[in-house]
Structures are given as structure tokens and as C-alpha cells.
Amino acid sequence: MEIRQIQEVLEAQMIVGEDSLDKDVHSACGSDMMSDVLAYVKDQAVLLTGLVNAQVIRTAQMMDMICVVFVRSKQPTADMVELAQEAGITLMSTKKRMYEACGLLYASGLGNGAGA
Amino acid sequence: MSEEALRFHFDVDGDDFTSAGQASVQVKKLLRELGVSTDVIRRVSIAMYEGEINMVIHAGGGKADVIVDETAVTIVLTDEGPGIPNIAQAMQEGYSTAPDNVRSLGFGAGMGLPNMKRYTDHMEIESQLGQGTVITMRVDL
Incomplete structure (x- = not known):
């Protein structure tokens, strides 16, 4: 699935990284706990989260993720946007809640990478 | 890579x-420039990142030394916490004293220390109450 489709499925507002809309991603994960993302995630390219602080971007960067979606209309701070720009990570924000956002993407064919 | 570490x-x-994690981001860039494999880079940067977060949460910061030689990347985290x-x-896993x-x-x-162990090939913790902690981690190339 292209990042563009994630934006469409989630009716998300693009914050930074419009030039990456045609990048292909194959799996995603959702968590507000960055420790868990660091512990359990493997090769997921997209992170959905309701957490807003700079460590969300750093965690994504450490895990080689290329897109972060903020759920429940959360908006990243200016320093987060700057970090994401430096790291080449796309940021977007959706009004949908975590459960719905994950469900919509999963139903659209974006799995969690497990057993794939 | 040169023979000297x-x-x-x-x-x-x-x-x-x-600012926690800045050093790990820099290490990630350095290792990439050195042509280290993606898997090793990710393991080193996650382990070091967790270590940095720990030092900020528990020890009021500290120092990180990274040594790259022909066989491994070694990370030494030293604090006076x-x-x-x-x-x-x-x-x-799951035991935490963080506020x-x-x-x-x-x-x-x-998950911090367990993650650091999970992503490295060798990890050693030396800690003295009231004086500080030294954590040495090695990821083999």
C-alpha cells in the first residue's frame, strides 16, 4: 500500500512529507507505548499513535519507520515536525481513534507483518 | 574499515x-557511513537509545562511548546516578521504578534493560549504589 492510500483511508491531514506519498509500505503497528514499539516491532513501516512528544519521532527513526500517523486529531509540535523532516519521516493526523484507524488499514490490506 | 578501532x-x-536519543541518532548516521549492515545498525541504535532514555530518567544523564572495530560495535554507558x-x-520485563x-x-x-539485552550479543551491568552504573553492550558485526 502506498502512503497516499493510508492518507485516503484514514482521511488524514498531511503534516510533513508530501513527497513520500508514493512510497510503498507493507505493515504497520499501533501503540502509545514506545518501549513496546522498540521491543516487539519488526520491519513495520508505519506507526499509529496517540502519543505526542519528540520520542515518538526518535522511536520511529530507530526502527527505520517511514510514516507516523497521529490518531484522535493529535498534532505534533514544531520540534517534532523538524525532527521528522530531518529524518525523512512522513507525519499525518487523523480524526479517527486508534481502534478504528488500525481496523480500517488492516481491512484495506495493510497487515502487521506477522506471519507474512 | 581500518584495522584501528x-x-x-x-x-x-x-x-x-x-533531547534523549540524540546520541543514538548520531551513532546511527556514523554506522551507516561506515557501511555497517542495516540489522546491526538497528540493534545498536535501539539498545543505545533505550540506554540513553534510562540515563535521562534515572541518573540525570551520563556519557556514552561507542567503539567500532573489525568484529563488533561496543557501547559503554556510564552514569553517576x-x-x-x-x-x-x-x-x-515489566519491572520499572520510573515515575x-x-x-x-x-x-x-x-522494557528498557530487557530490550537492551534482547538486541545485543553481550551485555554487562556494573552498578554501585550511590555511585552510578556502567553498562557495556556489544553487537557483533
């Missing part, structure tokens, strides 16, 4: 949670 030193600021009273307990405000930042789930 490459050494990098970083100071980890303990006052600012926002309160020390770890019971290392075996601290190594258990609640840290949990609201997405950390403090008791």
Missing part, C-alpha cells in the same frame, strides 16, 4: 527528556 564519545544531557539495587529484578510522568511519555514500561 574507531571511538566516539557523547554526553547525554539529563535535564531534557526531549543512584545505581541499581537489584540487577536481576531490573532485568525482568508516572515518564509512563505518560511512552516509556517506563520496564
Whole structure:
């Protein structure tokens, strides 16, 4: 699935990284706990989260993720946007809640990478 | 890569949670420039990142030294924090002494040290109460 489709499925507002809309991603994960993302995630390219602080971007960067979606209309701070720009990570924000956002993407064919 | 080991030193600021992880980001870039494999880079940067977060949460910051030689990447994290009273307990997944405000930042789930062990080939903790902690981690190339 292209990042563009994630934006469409989630009716998300693009914050930074419009030039990456045609990048292909194959799996995603959702968590507000960055420790868990660091512990359990493997090769997921997209992170959905309701957490807003700079460590969300750093965690994504450490895990080689290329897109972060903020759920429940959360908006990243200016320093987060700057970090994401430096790291080449796309940021977007959706009004949908975590459960719905994950469900919509999963139903659209974006799995969690497990057993794939 | 040259036969001589490459050494990098970083100071980890303990006052600012926002800046935690800066050293790991730099190490990630350096290792990429050195042509280290993606898998090793990821394991080193996650282990070091967790270590940095720990030093900021528990020890008021510290120092990080990274040594790259022909066989491995070694990370030495040194702090002058309160020390770890019971290392075996601290190594258990889910055990945490982090304050609640840290949990609201997405950390403090008791996964830091276990993650550091999980992603490295060797990890050693030396800790003295009231004096500080030295954690040495090695990821083989």
C-alpha cells in the first residue's frame, strides 16, 4: 500500500512529507507505548499513535519507520515536525481513534507483518 | 574499515527528556557511513537509545562511548546516578521504578534493560549504589 492510500483511508491531514506519498509500505503497528514499539516491532513501516512528544519521532527513526500517523486529531509540535523532516519521516493526523484507524488499514490490506 | 578501532564519545544531557536519543541518532548516521549492515545498525541504535532514555530518567544523564572495530560495535554507558539495587529484578520485563510522568511519555514500561539485552550479543551491568552504573553492550558485526 502506498502512503497516499493510508492518507485516503484514514482521511488524514498531511503534516510533513508530501513527497513520500508514493512510497510503498507493507505493515504497520499501533501503540502509545514506545518501549513496546522498540521491543516487539519488526520491519513495520508505519506507526499509529496517540502519543505526542519528540520520542515518538526518535522511536520511529530507530526502527527505520517511514510514516507516523497521529490518531484522535493529535498534532505534533514544531520540534517534532523538524525532527521528522530531518529524518525523512512522513507525519499525518487523523480524526479517527486508534481502534478504528488500525481496523480500517488492516481491512484495506495493510497487515502487521506477522506471519507474512 | 581500518584495522584501528574507531571511538566516539557523547554526553547525554539529563535535564531534557526531549533531547534523549540524540546520541543514538548520531551513532546511527556514523554506522551507516561506515557501511555497517542495516540489522546491526538497528540493534545498536535501539539498545543505545533505550540506554540513553534510562540515563535521562534515572541518573540525570551520563556519557556514552561507542567503539567500532573489525568484529563488533561496543557501547559503554556510564552514569553517576543512584545505581541499581537489584540487577536481576531490573532485568525482568515489566519491572520499572520510573515515575508516572515518564509512563505518560511512552516509556517506563520496564522494557528498557530487557530490550537492551534482547538486541545485543553481550551485555554487562556494573552498578554501585550511590555511585552510578556502567553498562557495556556489544553487537557483533
